[in-house]
Amino acid sequence: MGRALSTTGAQDAGAQDAGTENAAAAQDAGGALYRQVAADLREAITTGAYGEAGRLPAEGALAERYGVSRGTVRQALAVLRADGLVTSRRGTRRVVLGNARVQSFSELLSFTHWARSMGEEPGGRLESLIRRPADAAEREQLRLEPGAEVYVTLRLRTLSDVPVMVERTVYPSHVGQLVAQLPPDVVSHTEQLREHGILFTDADHTIDVVTANAEDAKLLGCRRGAPLLRERRRTTDPTGRPVEWSQDRYLPGTVAFSVHNSLATSALSRHARADD
Amino acid sequence: MGRALSTTGAQDAGAQDAGTENAAAAQDAGGALYRQVAADLREAITTGAYGEAGRLPAEGALAERYGVSRGTVRQALAVLRADGLVTSRRGTRRVVLGNARVQSFSELLSFTHWARSMGEEPGGRLESLIRRPADAAEREQLRLEPGAEVYVTLRLRTLSDVPVMVERTVYPSHVGQLVAQLPPDVVSHTEQLREHGILFTDADHTIDVVTANAEDAKLLGCRRGAPLLRERRRTTDPTGRPVEWSQDRYLPGTVAFSVHNSLATSALSRHARADD
DNA sequence: CAGCAAAAGTTGGCTGGCCAACTTGATCTG
DNA sequence: CAGATCAAGTTGGCCAGCCAACTTTTGCTG
Structure with a gap:
């Protein structure tokens, strides 16, 4: 995904000095670096760039591509994992789970x-x-x-x-x-x-x-x-x-609620209904 | 995130993998350090140790208490935040949101x-x-x-x-x-x-x-x-x-589904029901 | 005393590095 | 050829440190 993140595009150039300028530009894309990376990967996944059950590049490769550290890439991938877009197991590359559009x-x-x-x-x-x-x-x-x-x-x-x-x-x-x-x-x-x-x-x-x-x-x-x-x-x-x-x-038929959970991240639960 | 429970979470069938000398002594609640910290904090919160809307200790203080790095504490707190137990804003201590019991x-x-x-x-x-x-x-x-x-x-x-x-x-x-x-x-x-x-x-x-x-x-x-x-x-x-x-x-009245979401982590969504 | 400014405290974010655990594929062996 | 072994690749986890952004408290000033 070609889009090499505006902020880091000139990664070596003067990354730290131009903080304000680049930060402002980054803001409308998502502020934090890991959010920009997450947004870009989400885009790529939902448009099918990695296929239905395809494998994502390794963390290291993504870090190099976006010009960020591996930690930042991991932060971005954690977002996608929580949304249920990709799996995450030790030892193997991440796999695309689905292309579910998750609302904000x-x-x-x-x-x-x-x-x-x-x-x-x-x-x-x-x-x-x-x-x-x-x-x-x-x-x-x-x-x-x-x-x-x-x-x-x-x-x-x-x-x-x-x-x-x-x-x-x-x-x-x-x-x-x-x-x-x-x-x-x-x-x-x-x-x-x-x-x-x-x-x-x-x-x-x-x-x-x-x-x-x-x-x-x-x-x-x-x-x-x-x-x-x-x-x-x-x-x-x-x-x-x-x-x-x-x-x-x-009214029935107008909406449905949808949620993803996994062993790693789960916030959904099922209650008995004695209350109310 | 809720997991910490012994059943499947750790699938620690092959517990033989050493690695956990003194760490395991703390609790067999969860292999990883951050899970143990998260479990301990969850326990403290749900038993009301920090009060209804009380403030948690600072990350640094918790790191010192548990003898781990601040990064590990942050990992643990991210778990609790995703479960909706605590808030998380820059500049101020975390605040207890509720004591909701989250199922595994x-x-x-x-x-x-x-x-x-x-x-x-x-x-x-x-x-x-x-x-x-x-x-x-x-x-x-x-x-x-x-x-x-x-x-x-x-x-x-x-x-x-x-x-x-x-x-x-x-x-x-x-x-x-x-x-x-x-x-x-x-x-x-x-x-x-x-x-x-x-x-x-x-x-x-x-x-x-x-x-x-x-x-x-x-x-x-x-x-x-x-x-x-x-x-x-x-x-x-x-x-x-x-x-x-x-x-x-x-049947109505037997169960209800419950979910938490926040600006930081959201996996729930609402769909139109044209399908099916 | 009110209001403002500075300082201290706290979390968000990012880097770089290291090792362990696990998966996969290639290689060797019987 | 089947099975075991080994090596490379990859993610999970932890650490130490640094700075920015923000909140709260403190203290100063008019």
């Missing part, structure tokens, strides 16, 4: 971002926004003191004007205050919050099946008792403080 | 192992096992040549004799041959296959909702058209060769 974190967290990445037109209608004291479960999830207040939104989300999902989100007050000031027709709360300095960096998801209640049925246009795919999500900011506790209910 | 890889892949880890009694009844040419979709998933044959099993899985899941699995012939020789009352195919040298190391999961067909309804004792939580799973061995293509259908 923001595509996963933001309905709007996700929809646009598929070429669909996302929409959202705010049904209600109320402010009230948090109940026990909400205090637990959002790590709030007794008596703390939360903002609760109910939104109907659409793809090309077709209802697909009901979203019930609970915000702690410091976030909810911002949400309450947004115009009711704003499509992406996530993007608006980011511009106000609220960052989403970590999320825990739980996925199961529920039946539509009266409210769901009315909004989604399905029967009461109809099955819905539910995703419950707790999101935290970079400091680890919970910023969102949301429950999305999708 | 084998618990996730094996219904039997998972059930036992919850104290339930898993059961399974083989309804049918047939051998036939693979169709196009199966060839694609299992990466088979045209004309290749597959073994297809249909099993009803139970917890304490209560039906909870219907499992339809397609095996390539080299695995299916082994499955076909198993006694029909064997509970865990996965464990049996491992003893025959078939290892499961990577898996892709897709989770969505379907309605019960006549066969599902009969086996699970639900109405036809009732909602089921479906997990489709393709599993590969260490070399990247597909060894299993399975479709599990759970």
Whole structure:
């Protein structure tokens, strides 16, 4: 892959002096070197440059090609391994596992971002926004003191004007205050919050099946008792403080969730459902 | 990342490989140093040693405590970060995110192992096992040549004799041959296959909702058209060769799937459901 | 005392090196 | 020719060090 990484293109030339310049150029490609290498290899793999079950070049060869150390290459390959694109065993070259397109974190967290990445037109209608004291479960999830207040939104989300999902989100007050000031027709709360300095960096998801209640049925246009795919999500900011506790209910056939895990890296788990 | 468990993770059958003089003394939890450190920190975090949203010691301090280099500590912390146990930002100490118990890889892949880890009694009844040419979709998933044959099993899985899941699995012939020789009352195919040298190391999961067909309804004792939580799973061995293509259908309320992702590591994604 | 500047503390990132463990293919041997 | 042995190639793991970027604390200044 010809693309020898802009920063290191002049590797010997003046690698360290021109730090600022090159760093800026690198930024739009992914900032860190290992991310650029990972992005380039991902591109090569998904376009089939190494074949269906082909073998990748050795770490050393890649290090030389990109003009980086082997450690950096290993960091890049760890990313691809975690995404399930390649295997990784001692003693033999890495093998291409699949060419699965893995969405970015923001595509996963933001309905709007996700929809646009598929070429669909996302929409959202705010049904209600109320402010009230948090109940026990909400205090637990959002790590709030007794008596703390939360903002609760109910939104109907659409793809090309077709209802697909009901979203019930609970915000702690410091976030909810911002949400309450947004115009009711704003499509992406996530993007608006980011511009106000609220960052989403970590999320825990739980996925199961529920039946539509009266409210769901009315909004989604399905029967009461109809099955819905539910995703419950707790999101935290970079400091680890919970910023969102949301429950999305999708009409069947509109979405599926996909995850990769391996002996090396696994974050998925299966729970018994005594809760809720 | 979760692994650290004795079962498959280390597959340390040939533990004779010396190398681990004093290191092994610490714990046989995991061969590698960073795994031992990770296991120890996980233990400390889940028992609340650092508090709910407490701060971890600095990398340097941990390195000194465990007598390893900072790089090794960073490797261990990367494991915990991927599991969603701690945050990780430049400039400040890591913060405890939660004390989520993350299942091991084998618990996730094996219904039997998972059930036992919850104290339930898993059961399974083989309804049918047939051998036939693979169709196009199966060839694609299992990466088979045209004309290749597959073994297809249909099993009803139970917890304490209560039906909870219907499992339809397609095996390539080299695995299916082994499955076909198993006694029909064997509970865990996965464990049996491992003893025959078939290892499961990577898996892709897709989770969505379907309605019960006549066969599902009969086996699970639900109405036809009732909602089921479906997990489709393709599993590969260490070399990247597909060894299993399975479709599990759970009764609502019996399980939920849970996953963590973050800006740093994300393997979960959301798909449109045009397929299938 | 408020606000700003400097300093200290901490993690992210990268390098270079070394050895062990493992896989694979070639070579030798009976 | 089958099987064992050996050598080369490759990844896993660990170390020591360095600097940059960022956060928090401290201390100074107006």
